Amino acid sequence: MLGSMMRQPVLTRDKADTLLLVVAALLVIAPHFAHLPLWTSATVCVTLFWRALLTLRGRRLPPVWLLLPIALLAMAGVWYSYRTLLGRDPGVAMLALLLAFKLLEMHARRDLFVVLFLSFFLLLTNFFYSQTMLTAFGMAITLVVLLTAQLTFQYTGAVPPLTRRVRMAGKIALLATPLAALLFIGFPRIQGPLWGLPGDARSARTGISDTMAPGSMTNLALSEEVAFRVRFLDPAPAQNRLYWRGVVLSNYDGRTWSRIGGTPFRTPDQTRDGLTMRLGGQAIRHEVTMEPSERRYLFTLELTRPDLALAGQRVATSDELETYTLRPLQQRVRYRATAHSEYTLQADLDPALTGKWLQLPPGFNPLTLELGARLRAAAAADRGGTLEIVHAVLQALRARRFEYTLEPALLGRDSVDEFLFRTRQGFCEHFAGSFVFLMRAAGVPARVVTGYQGGEFNPVDGYVTVRQSDAHAWAEVWIAGQGWRRIDPTAAVAPERVNGSLARALPQQAPFGFSGLIALQNDKDSWLSRLRFQFNAMNNAWNQWVLDYNPERQQTFLAELWDKVGTWRTPAAAALLGVLAWGWWRLRQARRADPVQAAYGRLCRQLADFGIVPVPGEGPHSLASRVRALPLPEERKAAYAEFLELYSALRYRALDDDERTRSAARLASLLR
Amino acid sequence: MARPALRKPERSAATVLTMRRVYVLPSRAGVAYTALLVLMLIGAINYTLGLGFALTFFAGSCAVVDMVLTVRNLAGLRLATGRAQPVYAGEEAQFELHLHNDGKADRCALRVGFHPPGTPWRTQPPHVVDVTAGASTAVVLSVPAVRRGWLAAPPVRLTTRFPLGLFGAWSNWQPDLRVLVYPFPERDAPPLPSRGDASAEGHGAVGLDNFAGIRSYQPGDPMRHLAWRQIARLHPQDGGQLVTKHFDGGAVAELLLDFAELPPRLDLEARLARMTRWVLEAEARALPYAFRLGHHHYPAALGDAHRAACLRALALYGDEVS
Numbered sequence: 001m002l003g004s005m006m007r008q009p010v011l012t013r014d015k016a017d018t019l020l021l022v023v024a025a026l027l028v029i030a031p032h033f034a035h036l037p038l039w040t041s042a043t044v045c046v047t048l049f050w051r052a053l054l055t056l057r058g059r060r061l062p063p064v065w066l067l068l069p070i071a072l073l074a075m076a077g078v079w080y081s082y083r084t085l086l087g088r089d090p091g092v093a094m095l096a097l098l099l100a101f102k103l104l105e106m107h108a109r110r111d112l113f114v115v116l117f118l119s120f121f122l123l124l125t126n127f128f129y130s131q132t133m134l135t136a137f138g139m140a141i142t143l144v145v146l147l148t149a150q151l152t153f154q155y156t157g158a159v160p161p162l163t164r165r166v167r168m169a170g171k172i173a174l175l176a177t178p179l180a181a182l183l184f185i186g187f188p189r190i191q192g193p194l195w196g197l198p199g200d201a202r203s204a205r206t207g208i209s210d211t212m213a214p215g216s217m218t219n220l221a222l223s224e225e226v227a228f229r230v231r232f233l234d235p236a237p238a239q240n241r242l243y244w245r246g247v248v249l250s251n252y253d254g255r256t257w258s259r260i261g262g263t264p265f266r267t268p269d270q271t272r273d274g275l276t277m278r279l280g281g282q283a284i285r286h287e288v289t290m291e292p293s294e295r296r297y298l299f300t301l302e303l304t305r306p307d308l309a310l311a312g313q314r315v316a317t318s319d320e321l322e323t324y325t326l327r328p329l330q331q332r333v334r335y336r337a338t339a340h341s342e343y344t345l346q347a348d349l350d351p352a353l354t355g356k357w358l359q360l361p362p363g364f365n366p367l368t369l370e371l372g373a374r375l376r377a378a379a380a381a382d383r384g385g386t387l388e389i390v391h392a393v394l395q396a397l398r399a400r401r402f403e404y405t406l407e408p409a410l411l412g413r414d415s416v417d418e419f420l421f422r423t424r425q426g427f428c429e430h431f432a433g434s435f436v437f438l439m440r441a442a443g444v445p446a447r448v449v450t451g452y453q454g455g456e457f458n459p460v461d462g463y464v465t466v467r468q469s470d471a472h473a474w475a476e477v478w479i480a481g482q483g484w485r486r487i488d489p490t491a492a493v494a495p496e497r498v499n500g501s502l503a504r505a506l507p508q509q510a511p512f513g514f515s516g517l518i519a520l521q522n523d524k525d526s527w528l529s530r531l532r533f534q535f536n537a538m539n540n541a542w543n544q545w546v547l548d549y550n551p552e553r554q555q556t557f558l559a560e561l562w563d564k565v566g567t568w569r570t571p572a573a574a575a576l577l578g579v580l581a582w583g584w585w586r587l588r589q590a591r592r593a594d595p596v597q598a599a600y601g602r603l604c605r606q607l608a609d610f611g612i613v614p615v616p617g618e619g620p621h622s623l624a625s626r627v628r629a630l631p632l633p634e635e636r637k638a639a640y641a642e643f644l645e646l647y648s649a650l651r652y653r654a655l656d657d658d659e660r661t662r663s664a665a666r667l668a669s670l671l672r
Numbered sequence: 673m674a675r676p677a678l679r680k681p682e683r684s685a686a687t688v689l690t691m692r693r694v695y696v697l698p699s700r701a702g703v704a705y706t707a708l709l710v711l712m713l714i715g716a717i718n719y720t721l722g723l724g725f726a727l728t729f730f731a732g733s734c735a736v737v738d739m740v741l742t743v744r745n746l747a748g749l750r751l752a753t754g755r756a757q758p759v760y761a762g763e764e765a766q767f768e769l770h771l772h773n774d775g776k777a778d779r780c781a782l783r784v785g786f787h788p789p790g791t792p793w794r795t796q797p798p799h800v801v802d803v804t805a806g807a808s809t810a811v812v813l814s815v816p817a818v819r820r821g822w823l824a825a826p827p828v829r830l831t832t833r834f835p836l837g838l839f840g841a842w843s844n845w846q847p848d849l850r851v852l853v854y855p856f857p858e859r860d861a862p863p864l865p866s867r868g869d870a871s872a873e874g875h876g877a878v879g880l881d882n883f884a885g886i887r888s889y890q891p892g893d894p895m896r897h898l899a900w901r902q903i904a905r906l907h908p909q910d911g912g913q914l915v916t917k918h919f920d921g922g923a924v925a926e927l928l929l930d931f932a933e934l935p936p937r938l939d940l941e942a943r944l945a946r947m948t949r950w951v952l953e954a955e956a957r958a959l960p961y962a963f964r965l966g967h968h969h970y971p972a973a974l975g976d977a978h979r980a981a982c983l984r985a986l987a988l989y990g991d992e993v994s
Contacts, residue, residue, distance in 0.1 A: 113701045113837075117708045120731060124712050127721040136723055143727075147734065147836070154837045156781040157802040168835065172741070176733035183729035194718045331720050547722035 013159055017152050018055045018106075020162075021115060022048055024149045025103055027142040028119045029096045031126050031135070037081045040093050043074060047100035054104075061104055071101050092125045112153050119146055131547050133539065144169050186558070189551040191312045207293040208246045208450050208471055212257040214415060217429040217450075218406055223468035226291055227452060228299060229540055230464040233285040237341065239454055240498040243302040243474065243486065244466060246451030248320035254361040255415065257433055257448050260320070276349075277321075277483075279305060281342030289334045289544065298323040299451055299466075301339035302486065308335050311552045320447070321345065332548045347483035354478055357445035365416040365437065372441020379442070386444050386479045393438060394492040397431070400424060404494035428490045428497070432473035435489040445478035449486070453498055460537035472497075596650050599667045603643060606671065620648040643670045683848040686752040689830070694747045694843045696739060702838035705735060738836035745779050745832045746841050749803070754810055756825070758852040758983070760948075764814040765851045767825045771811065773803040780834045784811050787829035787844065798831070817853040820944070820987045825849040854983045857952055858945035864927060864953055864961075887958070887975065889914035916958065926972045927954060927961040929982075931989075944986050951982045965989060 026048055033041045054061060074097045075085070082090040099118045106112060123139055123146075147169035152159060159165070207227060209216065228244075249257035286301055298308060298315065306317035310333055314326040325333075360369070379389045401424065408425040411418045416434045419426055426434075432448050439446035453472035455464040474488040491498045544553075590598070604614060612626050624644040627637060646663050649655065655663065698706065709732050716724030754768030773779050785798025803809045817823050831842040889898065899915045929950050934943045947965065954961040955974065962972040968985040970978065 110701075113704060117704065120708060120727075121712065121715075124715055124721070124724050124727055127723045127727070128719060131721065131723045136726070139723070139727065143730070150837065151835050154781055154834050156800040172734055172737050172835065173730075175737045176730060179733040179736060180726070180730040183733065184726055187725075187729065189725075190717050194714065546726065549722055549725075550720070 015055050015058070016162075017149075017159075019052060020145075020152055021112070021149045022052050022055070022103060024142070024145045025099055025115065025119060027145055028122045029099065031130070031138065032092060032096055032122070035089070035129055036093055036096060037077075039077060040074075040081070040097060043077075044096055044100045047104065051100075051103045061106070064105070067101060067105055071097070074101070088125075088128055092122070092128070095122050095125065109153070112150075116146060116150050133542050136546075140173075144173055147172055184549070185554070189549070189554050191551050207295055207468065208297065208299075208452075209295070210247050210249075210259045210297075212249055212429055212433065212448060212450055212473060213255055214408075214411060214429060214433075217471050217473055218408075218427050220468045220471035221406055221427065225468045227293070227466050227468050227470070228288050228290040229543075230289075230301075230455065230466065231287045231462065232464070233287065233336075234283060236457070236464065237284060237301075239457075240491070240495075241341070242454050242464070243472075243488075244299040244452040244455075244470075245302040245304070245449060246297050246299050246322065247449070248318075248322055248476070249448040249450060250320070250357055252359075252361060252433075252437065254364040254413075257436075259322075260356060276346055277303070277305070278344045278347070279303065279340035279342070281340050284339045284341065285336065286339065287334065287336045289332060289540075289548065290329065292331050293329050296324045296326070296328055298325065298329075298333075298335065300337040302451075303343040303345065304337045304339045308337055310335050311550070332543065334548065334550075334553070344482060345484040346478070347481060349478065349483070351480060354445035357447050357478060358440050358443065360437065360440050365414045365441075367414070367417040367421055368434070368438055369441045371420075372438055372443070375438075375442040386477065389442050389444055390439070390477055390485075390487055393435065393442075394487070394489065397435075397489055397492045402426070402431070402493045404490065404497060428473045431489040431493060432475050435475045435487070439475070439477055447476050449474055449476050453488075456536075458533045458537050458540070460533045461540060463537070463540050465536060465540070596647065596664055596667060599643075599664075599671065600647055602671055603640070603647075607640075620644040620651075639670045643667060646670075683846045685848045686750070687845055689746055689749045689751065689843045689845070691743070691747045694743050694841050696743050696839050696841040699833055699838060699840045702735070702840075705731075705838050709735075734836070735838050739839045741835050742832060742839045742841045744777075745782070745834050746830060746843050748773075748775050749779065749782075749830070750774055751828075751830075751845055751847070753825075753847045753849040756849050756851040758854055758980075758987075759817050760854045761817055761820050761856040763817055765817040765823050765853065766812050766814045767847070767849050767851065769811045769813065769828065769847060769849075770808055771801065771803050772808040773805060776805050778805050779803045779832075781832055782834075783831045784813065785829060786813050786815055786826040788826040793829060793831075798829075817851070820853050820855040820941075821991060822850045822988075823853050825851075852984060852987050854987045855941065855944040855948045857949040858942065859949075861946050861949040861953075864950055864957075864959070865929070865933065887916060889916050927959050928964065928972075929954070929961050930964040931966070932964065940990070944989060948983065948986055951979060951986070955979050 029044055029048075036044075053059075075094065078090050078093045078097070079085055081093070084090055085094065095118065099115065099122060102111065102115050102118060106115065123142060126135065126139065144166065148162075148165050151169050151172075152165055160168075208220070247259065250260045251258045284301060288299065290298065298310075300308070300323060303321075304323075306321060306323060308315045308323055310325060313329075313333070316324045316326065318324065375389050375392060378392075379385070382388065403425045404427070405425050406427060408419075408427060408430060409423040411423065411430075415430075416437045419430050419434050420438070436446040436448050450471070450473045452466045452470040453474070454470050455466040457464050472490070474486060474490065476484045477487055478484050488498060549557075607613070607623075607627065610630050610632075612623070612630070614623055621644070624641055627640045627644070630637065632640075646667050650660065650663050650667070709728055712724065712728040712731065715721070716728055750772040752770040752772065754770050756765070756767050759765045769784070771782070771784070780802045781800060782803065783798040783800050785793075787793050799811050799813065801809050801811055813825075813828070815823070815826060825847045828845045828847055829842060830845070831840055833840050897916045902915050903913075929947060931943065931947055934946060938946070951961070951963070958974060960972040960974045963970040963978075963982045963985070965982075965985050966989060968981075970981060
């Protein structure tokens with residue numbers, strides 16, 4: 001093949017055009033290789049290679065009787081791979097195969113457009129899988145290649161070199177950008193989906209779930225995935241007060257903590273008998289942009305009144321003050337909430353109703369049960385209250401040299417006993433779970449609250465990014481007269497966890513053996529951190545403005561825009577700009593006009609002062625005779641005569657370019 | 673009130689296709705593209721794809737840019753008429769048109785063709801030309817010449833789909849250009865009429881007595897009359913051509929082609945056809961001929977000008993006013 005290429009170094013136009021189309025198709029399909037079945041990717045590659053080979057060798061395209069069975073076979077393959085032909089993934093696979101096969105069945109100009117349009121649609125389907133900035137950049141390049149291909153096929157005569165065609169396509173793209181941006185901002189957005197999404201539209205994601213077993217938080221701690229981003233409209237609280245409340249777990253079966261089943265969801269307008277709260281202190285308004293979680297929990301800063309509103313979703317609150325949506329969150333959502341730094345929650349709850357927060361599975365953790373009983377007895381002897389017990393336990397946790405680690409020793413059946421008395425290694429889930437168990441054993445109503453703690457403040461755009469690795473579990477104990485109080489046993493053991501980031505709280509290994517890199521990673525002022533902050537801010541802006549530009553956001557943005565520009569100044573500025581543009585345009589027209597004719601116009605204006613106006617159809621010669629009769633100084637008359645002589649020569653005689661420019665320059669100088 | 677370019681275009685020898693004279697409509701591919709955009713928009717809405725919206729709007733904007741560029745590909749083009757040579761009826765009349773591009777951008781893939789009123793566009797494949805920036809291109813369009821007389825150029829239509837093919841722009845122009853169509857020369861016409869007393873010698877020996885100079889070669893001239901010395905002086909590439917020695921005077925009487933002498937039972941057009949054939953034959957044989965048709969009386973002569981005058985008289989016989 002190399003030999004044949006060597007022999008014909010210059011491709012004919014048809015071949016070059018077709019190869020360009022094959023390259024464009026490859027660019028369109030290539031991002032899909034990541035999720036297409038292997039055989040599909042292979043088939044597409046082989047088909048495209050076959051097409052390129054046929055083109056290079058100048059062979060005929062395969063006949064339909066050969067292509068049709070292959071295409072049918074491929075469709076069967078898609079069905080075999082997915083067990084369906086409907087839905088997103090099989091649809092994409094079929095489109096990719098269709099595009100590849102269509103390239104082998106191109107005969108008319110119409111087929112070219114079919115290929116191009118298929119490519120455009122495949123380009124769109126790519127966004128099902130990825131919508132990052134990098135994807136957008138890749139798509140932009142692919143689009144320019146597609147435009148170049150489309151453009152190339154429109155030439156009928158000589159085709160300019162590829163670079164010029166790419167530049168032309170780039171010019172079209174550039175010209176299209178302002179209008180596209182305007183449409184993007186202003187085109188009325190409709191809240192999707194228009195119909196039910198196919199089941200495979202979203203893939204499962206990691207996140208806080210409604211159960212907590214040993215290891216569930218540890219898994220999350222390893223994920224750098226963003227859970228949500230927060231913008232504070234009021235001064236942000238300190239890092240150690242950033243508790244993002246999510247799910248409340250009250251049931252324990254000896255291994256797994258879970259929600260109380262059957263807790264009804266309530267919408268804010270429904271009466272909530274048990275849920276009384278008093279909020280005080282500083283109000284902290286914040287706006288949360290949550291990534292799609294495929295779950296229903298909304299996270300807010302503790303403690304937020306349950307009155308969230310979400311466009312297109314019903315929001316409910318449970319008796320444990322968890323906030324839910326009625327449908328799983330398949331898209332990024334944005335909501336505003338107001339938290340209060342001080343609160344009392346269900347202070348007047350009837351103690352008789354707290355039984356469900358005292359239950360423990362029988363036959364587990366005898367040592368802890370015994371410790372609980374002792375604590376309870378001691379508190380009763382001291383006449384101390386519930387608070388005494390809590391403090392004593394926290395004290396003990398601090399004193400006993402517990403270790404905060406992501407790799408705790410494995411725990412057996414009596415996991416709390418083993419953790420508290422033997423291994424003493426654990427992650428927040430161990431601390432919170434064991435603490436609640438011990439509290440219940442001591443007769444204190446307690447429950448586990450899971451959510452996130454902390455987050456990373458980005459000095460570039462002021463957003464706080466909360467990642468899956470910030471997932472946290474803490475405890476709530478109920479004290480008569482004071483209501484639910486947040487107790488974070490992890491903070492007692494590893495205060496740096498709540499004061500800083502997880503990375504700082506955990507004992508670290510030096511990456512690549514360079515201990516200096518840790519400092520670089522964690523130091524907020526290092527260039528690496530700054531770079532990361534820049535990138536995160538960019539990513540966030542991308543999410544906020546490109547991916548998540550929904551009807552709500554559009555409305556607010558347009559309203560804000562109108563507030564800013566909707567004054568008398570805007571029309572005034574527009575009018576001024578219009579006048580300037582018009583003037584510039586006129587000036588350009590005038591400059592573009594024939595300089596000879598313009599000089600003649602000037603002469604006519606000068607002669608008009610002496611009462612000489614050329615009659616229609618009057619030539620320069622007759623005009624010259626009239627000028628000769630004027631009572632003017634001789635040199636002036638000579639200048640006019642020469643002008644008219646030159647003008648006549650320029651207009652009516654064939655002159656070469658050199659003479660022409662010289663005469664025109666002389667012409668202009670004569671009128672001074 | 674009809675918009676200017678939808679009206680019958682005015683006759684002009686030169687014109688500029690202003691923006692107002694250029695019309696644009698989506699091509700079939702453009703309509704399909706619109707459908708594609710709708711599909712993409714629905715997809716973007718349904719799956720709430722932010723980038724899907726961006727891609728859809730961008731693709732739509734590219735189409736709008738394409739529309740503007742397609743119009744601009746035609747708008748501002750300056751058109752002028754060129755030469756048009758007379759033809760014989762039954763031949764193709766050729767009209768030369770000049771396309772001047774005064775702009776800074778190349779104009780590519782322009783289709784130019786005659787678009788006679790009442791016929792569908794695309795009855796004949798139009799010429800496809802490119803006009804680079806600041807340059808001009810000549811196009812020769814042809815129309816079958818059926819009848820003798822003046823043949824005016826039909827309206828010209830220019831179309832283009834450049835650059836992306838999603839829109840078709842077009843404009844019409846009625847060039848002020850006509851060709852003279854000579855009558856069809858009769859096939860198998862009787863020999864040239866001859867009058868006078870030297871007919872016995874036939875016309876082969878006509879005018880061999882006195883050398884009367886040279887004239888350009890015409891098919892039928894005897895080889896021995898070629899003026900080799902003059903021919904040798906200039907190479908054909910430098911403008912040299914075959915020339916023949918020309919003799920006049922002599923025994924043969926003057927050849928007169930008189931329309932009135934033709935048998936009146938013949939059809940008018942048939943008589944004109946015969947006259948045409950005779951003129952051509954006389955020229956071919958270099959026989960000076962006098963010509964008489966209606967009030968046209970041309971004394972005996974030879975040469976392009978004489979022939980043209982005679983043929984013109986024949987072509988316009990009956991409608992002399994034009």
